[in-house]
Amino acid sequence: xxxxxxxxxxxEPILAEWEAFAVTLAPGAQMTKLSLRDHAQAxxxxxxxxxxxxxxxxxxxxxxxxxxxxxxxxxxxxxxQHAEERVSSGFDIIELVSxxxxxxxxxxxxxxxxxxxxxxxxxxxxxxxxxSxxxxxxEAVESYTERVNRSRQLxxxxxxxxxxxxxxxxxxxxxxxxxxxxxxxxxxALSMIDTESKAMAKLIGDMIDFASTLLGxxxxxxxxPVDLQMLCREVVDEFSASHPQRTLHFNPRGDLTGNWDAxxxxxxxxxxxxxxxxxxxxxxxxxxxxxxxxxxxxLSVHNEGAPISPEALPTIFDPLVRxxxxxxxxxxxxxxxxxxxxIVREIVNVMGGTITVVSTAQQGTTFTxxxxxxxxxxxxxxxxxxxxxxx
Numbered sequence: 464x465x466x467x468x469x470x471x472x473x474x475e476p477i478l479a480e481w482e483a484f485a486v487t488l489a490p491g492a493q494m495t496k497l498s499l500r501d502h503a504q505a506x507x508x509x510x511x512x513x514x515x516x517x518x519x520x521x522x523x524x525x526x527x528x529x530x531x532x533x534x535x536x537x538x539x540x541x542x543x544q545h546a547e548e549r550v551s552s553g554f555d556i557i558e559l560v561s562x563x564x565x566x567x568x569x570x571x572x573x574x575x576x577x578x579x580x581x582x583x584x585x586x587x588x589x590x591x592x593x594x595s596x597x598x599x600x601x602e603a604v605e606s607y608t609e610r611v612n613r614s615r616q617l618x619x620x621x622x623x624x625x626x627x628x629x630x631x632x633x634x635x636x637x638x639x640x641x642x643x644x645x646x647x648x649x650x651x652a653l654s655m656i657d658t659e660s661k662a663m664a665k666l667i668g669d670m671i672d673f674a675s676t677l678l679g680x681x682x683x684x685x686x687x688p689v690d691l692q693m694l695c696r697e698v699v700d701e702f703s704a705s706h707p708q709r710t711l712h713f714n715p716r717g718d719l720t721g722n723w724d725a726x727x728x729x730x731x732x733x734x735x736x737x738x739x740x741x742x743x744x745x746x747x748x749x750x751x752x753x754x755x756x757x758x759x760x761x762l763s764v765h766n767e768g769a770p771i772s773p774e775a776l777p778t779i780f781d782p783l784v785r786x787x788x789x790x791x792x793x794x795x796x797x798x799x800x801x802x803x804x805x806i807v808r809e810i811v812n813v814m815g816g817t818i819t820v821v822s823t824a825q826q827g828t829t830f831t832x833x834x835x836x837x838x839x840x841x842x843x844x845x846x847x848x849x850x851x852x853x854x
């Protein structure tokens with residue numbers, strides 16, 4: 464009997480073996496028979512029917528690239544649904560893959576038992592069967608991974624929001640406490656609470672922004688008239704006060720007024736300055752420049768020191784990717800989890816702007832941001848793009 468007909472005629476014995484294996488996995492021990500079998504029947508039926516369709520070499524090549532027919536589509540749907548159910552039931556990725564491995568072995572063993580004599584058609588049957596199972600497994604793994612990643616992102620977003628409220632209460636309470644009798648120990652303790660709570664607030668804010676972008680949300684913009692020169696000076700003064708041993712310069716040029724989200728612009732400048740202070744030469748200055756270019760303003764942050772390696776440049780704006788030396792790791796600022804440059808890029812994209820970086824041993828490292836003076840249609844279009852569409 465040809466393999467496809469064997470599968471259609473022996474669905475129940477095959478499903479019984481699938482169920483018997485699934486129940487041996489830790490999550491399966493508490494599951495019902497229906498849950499254990501899940502979408503296995505749909506996967507087997509689509510596989511067998513797909514194997515019975517004549518297939519040219521061109522169609523075979525197209526199918527290997529994911530361009531299948533109606534039966535392939537049904538197989539993909541069943542595979543995706545199966546993976547999603549297994550995630551919900553607590554199966555890990557290894558257990559999911561092992562189900563497919565066991566299914567493949569069961570079908571081959573049962574078929575061989577009923578069909579001990581081989582013939583020339585068996586090779587084609589086995590090839591077509593393995594192609595379909597591999598296709599199903601690939602779809603299941605992709606679906607499983609996407610579901611797990613989305614759950615993690617949602618967890619980060621919820622966690623960030625839940626942490627923000629108690630942190631705000633801690634900061635406000637600390638500000639209300641006044642040290643008595645000039646108690647030096649109390650003053651130092653309150654100062655530490657303030658410093659560390661600010662670092663935690665930045666970390667939580669970055670985590671929420673990161674999770675929101677991965678979940679498909681767009682960073683909201685509350686645009687209003689902004690004096691960019693004044694805003695830049697405020698940020699530079701704050702960094703100068705918190706890094707008294709470092710030299711910071713601000714170089715404004717031209718009309719620096721526009722219609723922006725001041726909080727997001729401040730976030731861009733703060734992240735770039737913090738990055739330059741952490742990774743730049745501790746003895747060299749950090750320079751922030753702001754210049755007007757017709758309908759665009761240009762922000763640039765420059766630092767001296769060891770350049771970013773050419774290998775790191777292509778992924779410099781990716782989330783959770785850090786370029787670092789032993790020295791920069793030791794001086795990493797509290798609240799830094801490798802999201803600063805990623806968030807800068809996302810804000811710039813939402814505003815319809817661009818960000819570039821140039822880094823050489825001779826000239827140092829310069830990040831350059833260009834954003835429209837008026838956030839309008841261009842920025843709205845950029846904000847509607849999904850995160851994976853960003854350059």
